[in-house]
Amino acid sequence: MLRKYFPILEWGAAYDRDTLTDDLIAAVIVTIMLIPQSLAYALLAGLPAEVGLYASIAPLVIYAVFGTSRALAVGPVAVASLMTAAAAGQLAAQGTPEYYTAAILMAFLSGLMLTAMGFLRLGFLANFLSHPVISGFITASGLIIAASQLRHILGVEAHGHTLVDILATLFAHLGDINLPTLAIGVFATGFLFWSRSRLKPLLNRLGITGKLAGVLTRTGPVFAVAATTLATWALALDESGVAVVGAVPQGLPGLTVPSFDVQLWAQIAVPALLISIVGYVETISVAQTLAAKRRQRVDPDQELVALGASNLGSAVSGGFPVTGGFSRSVVNFDAGARTPAAGAYTAAGIALATMFLTPLLFFLPKATLAATIIVAVLSLIDLPALKRTWDYSRMDFAAMAATILVTLAFGVEMGIIAGVGLSIGLHLYRTSKPHVAVVGQVPGTEHFRNIDRHDVVTLPEVFSVRVDESLYFPNARFLEDLVADAVASEPRIRHVVLMCPAVNHVDASALESLEAINARLRDADVTLHLSEVKGPVMDRLARSHFLDELTGEVYLTQYDALHALAPKLAEETLGAARKLDACRTTRGT
């Protein structure tokens, strides 16, 4: 029990010197990568640079205690930072203490929600975010983030939380472009793109190969930061209008008490819930992908607790919402991290940076940070997914496209809500009109197939239909209509057989419909039968009065049903001597 909630007890017991070495090496590499990222995502969230560092200390230590993934690296990430900015921006202006308070409260509430969901085993809530919705949402968020960072590259004013607002204000200020800023921004962006694709081949040619080359490639942002900071300092570019990070407080964060303003909690609740679910979905996907590579297990409910505790830790140490990030986790994994302790060592590295390196950040241009954000988020934008989804399913495409458009036009919260609502609605619509097949017997076999697809024999007195869907409220009436139409249009029908091999569930609405169908057919002197009912469905039906009232029988197989009904028909309508084979007629001929 204790080990379930404190996975550190399990891996900690087997911790040895070799593991320590591996974890330490990974931690050094991740620390170097995380410093510019943390600063950049704080900028994206509209917060002071040091807040990004704060969010990369306590959460990592806490995740090391509670997390079940061996390689996950938590910290500030792009999408969560954008969502924080959108939520806090609705309550206060960037740069005000109220704005910072709101960001801290986002982390705190999100932490409470995630922890509660973990204890209550509500992780399934994250499932409501279907893949097309999350994919569309991340693509749209990436576009919004990239657009929002253009102002730092150009050195102009721009604001807003939707693509339309951002681009409109950006174009209005295009005349104010600051050329030194633009030069830094273009250089940093270009260098980062170059280092992504060309640095590794170059290192390979220089004899640096394998994992080391991969890890070095990831440190491109550090070089960009160093080079542009030096240039700004040397050329005093800050005096020419280049926006710099400026004075960053030195030292570890103090203990923060989150706001307990009830009204503020009410305003933050929905954004906090959305950021929790989006953050969790990213976290659990990354964790499972990495765990599978080493056949390790991840406990989805415990991950909720761990991510929740990390966010609570972030909130009480002056940080903002954190998530398990994809790229940093992959770096951590590739660099050889073997336990969550690597995250704790990374936290120590960031803490050291906070204590000693912040003076070096004074001349760091915001344009460089914006460039690292743009290059990072452009990899999130997955437009080919639109094509793939279109090819696979028009409904899923509709959910994805709607999520993208609503997010771009109305912001992140509306985008997610619209996407989730639409994907649930489309699912219900699809199952409300299930695939049904009128079936007949494949001659010479005991198999029954769709009369539209196969050459089968049917009896005009027996209407056999297979429904390829669970029977539940969205399609309950559909079944009533189907049977009513069939019986009304063919006066010879004396028996209806519902073939149920694909019916995984019959809910109370469908039970009521079956009872109505049975009663209506009885009024019309038609008998209702079932066949191939699954065990769990049959168990449940036995708890109702339906089986007592059923005018016909429940047959194990459709063949049994026809075999039993045909002789009766023979007696009743075709004379006693005729047998099943003799009374087969082919529908449609």
Place this chain on the structure above:
Amino acid sequence: MLRKYFPILEWGAAYDRDTLTDDLIAAVIVTIMLIPQSLAYALLAGLPAEVGLYASIAPLVIYAVFGTSRALAVGPVAVASLMTAAAAGQLAAQGTPEYYTAAILMAFLSGLMLTAMGFLRLGFLANFLSHPVISGFITASGLIIAASQLRHILGVEAHGHTLVDILATLFAHLGDINLPTLAIGVFATGFLFWSRSRLKPLLNRLGITGKLAGVLTRTGPVFAVAATTLATWALALDESGVAVVGAVPQGLPGLTVPSFDVQLWAQIAVPALLISIVGYVETISVAQTLAAKRRQRVDPDQELVALGASNLGSAVSGGFPVTGGFSRSVVNFDAGARTPAAGAYTAAGIALATMFLTPLLFFLPKATLAATIIVAVLSLIDLPALKRTWDYSRMDFAAMAATILVTLAFGVEMGIIAGVGLSIGLHLYRTSKPHVAVVGQVPGTEHFRNIDRHDVVTLPEVFSVRVDESLYFPNARFLEDLVADAVASEPRIRHVVLMCPAVNHVDASALESLEAINARLRDADVTLHLSEVKGPVMDRLARSHFLDELTGEVYLTQYDALHALAPKLAEETLGAARKLDACRTTRGT
């Protein structure tokens, strides 16, 4: 095409003298029954008595033109009247012109929505109202209606749209009971209950049997109205505080132009949508039940158009929302109505009453109308349904109980919204944790069954699992977890076979999960196979890259899968000479 939208063209062409006679007889009986009902439901809706009559003229004629049910009788009904009162009561005080305007607009907007839903074939929207929700909603509405009418029986003040409000205000005014009113109310209620259960046996003993006795039993309210009106007039009880209907305008309604106030439309929109859906569900259930008795067809989409047009007709002739009523339709059917023309003749009867009989209604006590409402709605209250639903499904019970409680505590609109939301949520929750079975081979057969229920053989190298649910976003991650856990906990697993005979659909989220599972298993050197994939699912998978990337095969049957994998395993892990039978091991022994 014309006949589809004007069913009158079809049955009208075959109309003859016999049909006319039958329809006329039914119309006379329904007219007599409908007059007190119409007055009572207008009272329930908080509207002047004549509005009930107006709502029983134009809508009936219009339904006769557009309706596909031969026996449905539209007009004011209890639940729709309560919903009208709740919606209009939020906008204006009863008795004000604004209140009446809101009620007319409810009918108009509901008519527009229903007609549009009919043309757009959106009838499936009504399916979202699951049976437990509609049943719970009607029970709760019945309780609220009965409680709200108690004030007329007692002659005291009471108001509110929730059970709590109504009972609280009622108790506060209990000291004001008017004894003559109470006497009339108790007499009328008692007589109506008596006539429901005892009148028919009495008539039978008097030699009146069969349908005539049944129809006469239904006219109890007319006797109650006549007796109490006469008594009130003769004893001048109105001067002793008995509330009477009073002066009712004589003559046919004029043409009403509904309000085009945009703000009012916005406020009425949600209640109008809810009343549309609730009314449609009742209408289509009644229509299908009656149609089935004569093997007739009802077109659900055309019924939307017909009900919508009826409501538009009600709105422009000063009426309020109408619905196909259960009890009056049964009376119409039992009285021998053969075509919708019976409804038109009923309308003519009500129109005559409006022109000539309204002066007789002056001394009609409101207590009598309240008694007819109470007796009518108590039959709607179906508490045994709670027990039945509990026995059948705890989840459906939860949706029903929540609908009842929220309706009683927060009113009809919140009740429906909560019920629909909860039933959708519970459905998603249920399918998010589908029934899965790890399967093994039944010895000596080609069948594969749950290893927990049957004595089957399995191979430690092959993990075969059957998911009894469509794969879609709420359970996509569940499948990932399931496979990841299995593979992590049994290092010998080399092959995973997903058995899919119950998978009716694979959406884009589940496809993504299958791709992730495939990739993760590949990283762990495990091969993924599918078996028994349905045709439509296979067609769709073929439109993605999944089948190209799949590390294993898609087998027609689970037996084929094992047959193909076992020799490989034999070669790889057990030596080339061993065969399938030899390498069978029984799991759990």
